[in-house]
Amino acid sequence: MSGPEPMSRSFRRPLLALVISGLLSACGAGKEPTGARVADYLGAGAGEGFARAQPGHRLAFPQDHGAHPRYQSEWWYFTGNLEGDAGRHFGFMFTIFRFALTPEAALRASEWGTNQAWMAHFAVTDTEGQALLKSERFARGGAGLAGASADPFRVWLYDWSASAAGGDGPFPMRLSAREDDYAVELDLSPAKPLVLQGEQGYSQKGREPGNASHYYAYTRLEARGQVVLDGEAHEVTGSAWMDREWSTSALGDDLAGWDWFALQLDDGRDLMFYQLRREDGGRGPFSQGALVAADGTRRGIAPADVRLKPRKWWRSSETGRRYPVSWRMRIDSLNLDLEIAARLPAQEMNLNVAYWEGAVSVTGSRGERGVGYLEMTGY
């Protein structure tokens, strides 16, 4: 989802670094790799030898639901807005990342031998309780501890997993993650077909060819299941979003971060838009957007058509960073003028790397309503 695109350098590299530093530190939060350390880890020419996304490459399923270990990074990204009894709102985010440490895996006698590192982030937003519960885990891609298979579909890191629940293909999918004090157990089934983002699943990230990712999504999944908070189970229903991306790519040096929107309107339209922010605050090239109509047809949005303006800021007491937690988005070509507001300002994912990822509500000037997820990095 969000992460996919911009993650390339300012996010993904730190991620690789933090996977490694995460091995070192206790799984505690608050530690953040510095740029210098990232560079130390990766050195020059990090992407050398890895597979690269190619234009014109046709994605094939079910194989592409599984892992692509020759690419440097990959993720299975799930977010969603859920409602419990009496309309109690919950947000969830569950992502499994894969990173290749080297282009080629050495031949090993031990099943623990691997060149693949895995990481997962899992968060639940309890809007009524004004709380964000979050955690992260790391594992090697060996000894059956973490991995992904295409058919039957299963991506897992220890006991956190998303897996096919008996159907033909990945759906219905069972998503299951449990922490000490919170858990999510959801059945997901698509309300719309799979969408290839970018050009037929090829999403350009930088100027040079190959500086791109393969990217597909399910922009609307029906979700049904349980959210458990402090031992109390809440039956929930709602809608979720799944993003899949793999790449060996890098962002331009002048980029500071990104703002990524995944919005689901009540009228059945889904809107994805991300803007890459330059250090100087301007919008970088290769920002992208797409609208998926109620019938599942996709149409690209020219970034120039999208006007975004932060309306309200929130300062994290943990990291001291300021995030815009309320936005106005105007897309004249679609006749949309939306107010996008965080369900809870304090949805900063302050883990080994800090970013903001949270549930939002959407209100349009023409009475549109909706839900969504917003990811912001580089603040």
Place this chain on the structure above:
Amino acid sequence: MSRLLQRAGLRFLLRHPWQYALSVAGVALGVAVVLGVDIAAGGARKAFDASRELVVGRATHQAVPADPFLADEIYTRLRVELGVAAAAPVLEGRIRAGGETFSLIGIDSFAEGPFRDYLDTGADGIDLTALLTRPGTVAMTRQAARARGLSVGSRVPMDDAAAPTALEIGALLELDDARSRGADGLLFADMAAAQELLGRVGQLSRIDLILDADGEQRVKDWLPQGLELIPTAAQASSLDQMTRAFRINLLALSLLALLVGAFLVYSTLSFLVVRRRTTFGTARSLGVAPGQLFRNTLYEALLVGVPGTLVGIVLGLVLGVGLTSLVLRTVDDLYFRVQVQSAGIPPLSLLKALLLGLGTSLLAAVPPAVEAARTAPRSMLTRASLERRIRRQLPWLAAGGLALAFLGWLLLRAGTDSLVLSFAGLFAVVVAAALCTPPGLAALMAATERMARDGGGQVTRLAARGVTASLSRTGVAVAALTVAISTVVGVGLMIASFRGSVDQWLQQTLTSDFYFAIDEAFEAGGSDVDAFVAELAEVPGVADVTRSQRRRLTTGDGQVRLWAVDPGSRDLTITFLEGDRETAVASFLDGTGVLLSEPFARKRGLVVGDTLSLPTPDGPRSWLVTGVFIDYSSDQGSAMFSLEHYRSTWNDPGLQGIGIMAEEGQRDVLRPRLESFLAAHAGLEFAANAEIRQISLEIFDRTFTITRVLQLLVGLVAFLGMLSALQALQLERIRELSVLRAVGWTPRGLIGLILGQTGLMGLGAGLLALPVGIILAALLVFVINARSFGWSMDFSLEPMILGQALLLSVVAALLAGAWPAWRTIRTATAAGLRDE
């Protein structure tokens, strides 16, 4: 007025610099020994903690197999199916590389975070990618690498034939000193590399866990048979127990040194008070209150105590370095692998030494201070009346001593489970002996006098009477000497008994002519133990082959050492303490019974007829205890099974030892034949029985080096005490000796008198020390050692040690008397008479 008194006190000390220096030295030595031992024990503790941290980390539990290894898929299922979040796999083994044996620890760095910090040493220099992705890559501490001239990228040739031919140093760990000490012989590797290097693909040694009560129950219910969940607290306490006895023994010896030091302070201050009776009397008549005199004496105690303590602290720091390496070497020999290096100085130890030095000085000054405060105005006690009073007190001292001895006996009886109580009892006995020394000496001298009267030895009579007459001055010194000599006797006899028993045990146990020791590298190198044994049996000149395996089993009650033995065609060579030999051996052979080593039986309170339950791959099983045997190989003790029974129960085909009996007269020709096997297999060591016996006794002697050093220091303090007391005495007697000189005694005669007197003192102290020493030895052998380590031993009353101690006592006293005698003769002239 009080300032005047204070200055008088200081001047008095400065006018008797030798006296002053000796008492300062006494305090200093006492403090130094306590501090040195404290630092050493702290060093041992630190090394121990560091080892423990490396082993256990923050794990609350460990899942350990009854087999040597568990399948690694159990870990995967534990995490993926059961969803236990804080779990880390560990694989341990030994590999030989670069001519050295290392402990290799395989870990999953992704899971280590919550458990151990040693990987968290900053990003610099740690290339985890290499460790994870390159086979044969290991990490070691920077200190260990430096010591071996290695750096990142170095390749160390492996001495075995297993997979890669060289280890690559992939990363250096930055650990603080204490932790790196614990990690010197350790290599860390990613689990994949570790499995490959150790030839243990698919296997783990254990799983570390952090669990709360619910989690514990959940994991317990889930764990497959053959795996046991053990709280680490139990293990930590058993590790702690392991060295506790050792540390308490050290502490006791150091306190003994301080006790003797306290005697010294007491004797010096008593001397000061006695010498200044006149001054105090005058002061009293001038209106100085008794309280002021009391305080003044305490102040003088500080004049001795403060410099003594400070010098002692400096000496103690130096001593600490030496003792630390002794202690660590012992810990290394007996308990677990640590690198011998000096530890830091714990501030708490300094404070303890400071308080102990000053406190002891002040406490020792209380009786003399009371004495000073009691001084009547002007009407001074004469020396004679003082001595009379002392002599009147003698029966009370004796009674006090007997009471204390009784208290000591009560403490020793009560302290069956408490080492501290046992030592308190021992101390009470020592102090009781000290109290009984003056009356005992008086009695001895009275006897000597009678004998001399009958025999007509005038000098002897004079000397004997002199000793009795000067008890106020010499009583304490003689008591200190008695304590020191009795310690020498007690510790000496104990060590001799112990050594004799160990030697005898070694001779009885090491009945094979040659031994092979086998480590993991043997199997990792592709060799098969059973095939090797069969091969050995075929070697011409081999009469018989015995086999043994040792293995630590982790249970809920701590570790149990299993000892599996196949005695070949011979009888078991163990000596039974309990149980009927025939029944025991029969049950050993058919696997119905277990034989326990003495420390094991004692520590667990097991006797013949009890049952011992142990985890096996098929769940817990119980055996009947049918025999308890003598074994000094470990103070943790072991449980012995027949090899056959052990193998079928624990599925462990390994061997650690092979013994070979040569055919009659074939010993010498057999040796080279057997040694030729060393080249063919990795992980083999070879030794003849005499060599093993020698090495064992060397380790034994090394263990007691520190005891002997401390014993020596106690003796030194006592010697200083004697010197100080005798000097004080001779100073007092200048007038008397001058009279003797004036009435025609020759200098030589006077020297004879003085030396006779000090010699008698030494002899008296020595004679009194002998029975006390024997009692101490008996207590050490039968009470302290048995309670500390669980070993019983044959008590041997070595006449040599007794004779030496007596000689030592006399020589020490004579030496201590020589210098004062010489000085006295020089001053004992008419000038001496003019003194007053």
